[in-house]
Amino acid sequence: xxxxxxxxxxxxxxxxxxxxxxxxIAIVIVGALGGYLMFGMPMVEIMGGVVWASLNSxxxxxxxxxxxxxxxxxxxxxxxxxxxxxxxxxxxxxxxLLHTNIATCTLFSATSGSSVATAATVGSIALPALHExxxxxxxxxxxxxxxxxxxxxxxxxxxxxxxxxxxxxxxxQLFAAGVLPGLLLASLFSLYVIVVxxxxxxxxxxxxxxxxxxxxxxxxxxxxxxxxVVVMGSIxxxxxxxxxxxxxxxxxxxxxxxxxxxxDWELFVNCSLHAAKTTGMVVLVLACxxxxxxxxxxxxxxxxxxxxxxxxxxxxxxxxxILICFYIVLGAFLDAMSMLVLTVPIALPMVxxxxxxxxxxxxxxxxxxxxxxxxxxxxxxxxxxxxxRVDNGSFSDVISGTLPFVAIMIGVAIMFVVFPExxxxxxxxVAN
Numbered sequence: 064x065x066x067x068x069x070x071x072x073x074x075x076x077x078x079x080x081x082x083x084x085x086x087x088i089a090i091v092i093v094g095a096l097g098g099y100l101m102f103g104m105p106m107v108e109i110m111g112g113v114v115w116a117s118l119n120s121x122x123x124x125x126x127x128x129x130x131x132x133x134x135x136x137x138x139x140x141x142x143x144x145x146x147x148x149x150x151x152x153x154x155x156x157x158x159x160l161l162h163t164n165i166a167t168c169t170l171f172s173a174t175s176g177s178s179v180a181t182a183a184t185v186g187s188i189a190l191p192a193l194h195e196x197x198x199x200x201x202x203x204x205x206x207x208x209x210x211x212x213x214x215x216x217x218x219x220x221x222x223x224x225x226x227x228x229x230x231x232x233x234x235x236q237l238f239a240a241g242v243l244p245g246l247l248l249a250s251l252f253s254l255y256v257i258v259v260x261x262x263x264x265x266x267x268x269x270x271x272x273x274x275x276x277x278x279x280x281x282x283x284x285x286x287x288x289x290x291x292v293v294v295m296g297s298i299x300x301x302x303x304x305x306x307x308x309x310x311x312x313x314x315x316x317x318x319x320x321x322x323x324x325x326x327d328w329e330l331f332v333n334c335s336l337h338a339a340k341t342t343g344m345v346v347l348v349l350a351c352x353x354x355x356x357x358x359x360x361x362x363x364x365x366x367x368x369x370x371x372x373x374x375x376x377x378x379x380x381x382x383x384x385i386l387i388c389f390y391i392v393l394g395a396f397l398d399a400m401s402m403l404v405l406t407v408p409i410a411l412p413m414v415x416x417x418x419x420x421x422x423x424x425x426x427x428x429x430x431x432x433x434x435x436x437x438x439x440x441x442x443x444x445x446x447x448x449x450x451x452r453v454d455n456g457s458f459s460d461v462i463s464g465t466l467p468f469v470a471i472m473i474g475v476a477i478m479f480v481v482f483p484e485x486x487x488x489x490x491x492x493v494a495n
Contacts, residue, residue, distance in 0.1 A: 076405075077396060090348070090405070094355030102361060114353045118346065121306045122228055126176075126345060128309035129219050130338035132316050133175030136286065137184045138334055139320040142171055144283035146188045151272050151280050157261030160198060161206045162253050164189050168210030169249040170284065172217040173291040174312070176224075177341065178399070178436050182211025182444045186451040194453050202260045204452065205464025208444040209252055209472075212433035215399065217245035219294055219309065222403055222432060225349060226425045229407045233422070234305045235298045236490040240426045243489055244479065248433075251471050259467070286319040299493050345400060352404035359408060372413045379417045383480045386410065387431070391473070394435025398443055403432055419483075426486050427479055434472050437465045 079089035098110065136142050146167045153162040167185045175181050186207045193203045215222040218238035227234040256263070294312045297303035303311060320326040372382065393402055407428065414424050436444040445461045452461075479486050 088351075090355050090401070091351040094351065094358050098354075098358040098361065101358070110354050110357050114350050114357075118350060118353075120228060121304060122224060122234060123346070125219070125224055125234075125306040125309040126221055127338055127342040128306065128313050129176035129221060129224075130180075130341050131334060132290070132309065132312045133171075133177060133180050133184075134334035134338050135313070135316040135320055136171070136174055137180070138330060138337075139323060139325040141283075141286050141319060141323065142167075142184050143188050145170055145287060146185065148280040148283040150192070151277055154264075155271070156257070157264070158253075158256035159264035160189065160193055160196070161202055161256045161260055161263055164193075164203070164206040165210045165249055165252045165256070168207070168213055169217065169245070170287050172213040172245065174219075174287050174316075175214050176219045176221040178212045178214035178433070179443055179447055180341070181214035182207060182447045183451060185211065186448050190448075190451060190453050199260070199263055200454065200456055200460050201464035202256070202263055203464070204448050204461045205466075205468055206252065206256065208437050208442075208448045208461060208465045209468030210249070211444045211447070212436045212472075213245050213249060215436075216241050216248070216426070216429050216433060218242065219305070219312075220429065221345060222399065222429050223425060224305065225345070225400070225403060226407060226428065228349075229404065230411055230421050230425065232425065236422050236494065237425050238295065238298065238305070239490040239493045240422050240486050241429070244426055244430065244475070244486055247485075248472065248475055251475065252468060255467060255471060286316070289319075290315055348400050349404055352401070355405070356408045373416055377417065379414075379419060380480060382414065382417055383419070383427070384477075386414070386427075387473070387476055387480070390428070390431035391434060391438070394431065394438045394442075396441060397435065398441065399432035399435045402435055403428060420487060422490055423479075423483050423486050427476065430472060430476050430479065434469055434476070437469055 076089045076093050079092060084092075095110065146163065149166045149170070150160055150163045153166060154160065156162050164185060167189070168181050171181050171184060172178075175184070189207060190203065214220070218241050220238070220241055223237040223241055224234055226232070227237050290312050293315055294308045297308040297311055298305055317326065320330070377385075390402070390406075393406070397405070410428070411421060411424060415421060436442050439445060439462050442465075445458070445465060449458050449461050
């Protein structure tokens with residue numbers, strides 16, 4: 064009976080979303096209405112307390128802080144200088160600025176925590192330069208959309224923070240687990256560019272930049288590197304919690320903005336407002352999902368679904384390959400954060416029942432969320448990159464340019480399933 068109710072509720076949510084009802088509203092309608100129909104008004108009355116208890120957590124405070132950190136780097140011009148520096152170093156490689164797109168996304172991901180912010184920031188900087196130098200449109204858009212997805216995998220990651228809260232697992236270990244997979248994806252993206260788009264560099268008359276100038280330009284990468292080292296080092300050194308490390312990152316970013324001469328009241332207020340708006344969207348979806356989870360828990364759905372899956376006696380590999388297919392399909396209709404908060408309470412007990420580590424599963428599900436960000440028809444990064452392009456071309460260009468990267472990410476997800484020790488090596492080392 065519980066499994067049938069899950070199916071009905073999930074179908075109802077999708078139907079509401081197809082009717083253009085906002086995701087958060089669709090979730091809360093199903094969660095609150097379902098709780099009321101099954102248990103009456105007392106069930107609805109306790110939901111507020113449950114949501115408050117879950118959100119009134121120090122780890123949740125890290126979300127607006129990391130959002131503010133990314134905004135400061137973006138609006139102060141530090142991100143622009145990062146791109147210009149990396150362009151000097153990667154311009155002569157096979158594929159040229161396409162590598163710069165990926166490298167800048169990777170570096171910015173280490174400070175922003177958001178894929179959408181990463182894609183929008185780097186896209187707005189890179190696309191005018193790519194258009195001016197007549198780079199092919201599809202790979203230009205594809206590298207930006209795919210590179211932007213690294214924002215939710217490479218720490219600090221907002222999605223890993225939310226997963227840690229939902230799964231009651233160590234955020235520090237999740238951050239450690241996200242480093243190698245993020246770097247692997249970035250490397251494979253660049254390898255694809257070298258193999259397939261090695262001749263993408265248009266013929267240019269630009270003179271080769273002297274090595275001394277290249278080395279001098281590296282000073283513009285210092286803010287991102289210092290912030291990443293301080294944030295991650297303070298966590299793993301036992302000096303700070305993830306929230307405290309986020310606050311340290313913001314203070315250091317403010318220092319870099321101040322010494323660059325860009326810090327003023329208007330900039331600070333503007334950054335704070337944008338960070339607050341983005342945080343509000345994330346927390347709203349999370350709060351509504353928690354309401355739904357209350358109903359799911361009271362109905363015993365999680366245990367019923369877990370027992371149902373266990374009754375099939377599926378092996379670990381079989382179950383995870385089924386989940387890969389499930390998440391690919393689901394990602395075509397839901398945004399990444401909604402997919403995360405809706406499925407973790409049900410999927411996590413299922414996979415732990417067959418011996419899957421919760422830390423590993425956090426990275427797995429975030430990789431699947433990355434795929435959802437560039438999967439049509441509702442991939443958020445596709446719309447973000449389309450929104451900042453300068454040539455007013457067809458939306459199909461973004462989709463075509465991104466599909467090869469979707470295939471790469473699916474291949475990486477399969478590799479993680481077959482070789483889970485790759486994901487767990489760094490968090491195990493840190494734990495020891």
